[in-house]
Amino acid sequence: MTQPILRISGLHKRFGDHHVLQGIDFDVQPGDRVAILGSSGSGKSTFLRCLNFMETPSAGRIELKGRPIGRPDARGGDAVRYTQAELAQVRRQVGMVFQQFNLFPHMTVLGNVMEGPITVRGMAAARARDIALRELDKVGLAHKADAYPGHLSGGQQQRVAIARALAMEPDVLLFDEPTSSLDPELVGEVLNVIRDLAEEGRTMLLVTHELGFAYHYANKVLFLADGLIYEAGTPDEVLKHPRKERTQRFLERFT
């Protein structure tokens, strides 16, 4: 058995009285392409955000390549505590791409992609520039290096956001509905980039409603409901032959 890249055990997240994640257990193996489905409000974003500690888990354990991130609160609360050094490490190893791109509008495309390598990885500007141009080339946007995000289409902005995540040379990529805010004609160019990454063997978790894409490019599919992984399996098992009633009802909406 290879060591999982991410080992998630007993993950809980509460917002006040709202118990959004109620004990998620899941291992992500190297090269896994995990599609995450679920109704709006089922906790898909919260789940991804806990994995790179944009949200602090309320309880549970997350191991990144065998190393636990944080530890239970020593004062007896159930929150997970971590150091700033651990946080920087996680941010570097776990890349995130958001629905709304979240590029810095006052920085050029190149500046956006260089920012992480310089500030988080402590890289010299010249080397960060080389890496940024390499990753922009990979998403087909090296020629837009000097443009500002506001002058790009949504699809191009999202490809820049993917290049920005790649420039950190992460072990895992998290995509949170990366095509949901795009006009339909721009969805394909972004999915093509994600497909290329999948075919390279990158490890990724992808929240998406693009079921056709999930069917072809994921190797595992999770359906979240009631704060838990309600059903999990191969794309064929979950998307074509769901066993459980809530999964069936959810999928009916797409047919």
Ligand code: ADP
């Ligand atoms: P999904 O991505 O599946 O639509 P989310 O993870 O965004 O769901 O949200 C799950 C639930 O948690 C929702 O009811 C949402 O309102 C709530 N929630 C998410 N983030 C916060 C927050 N920062 N504070 C309070 N409630 C939140």
Ligand code: MG
């Ligand atoms: Mg969401």
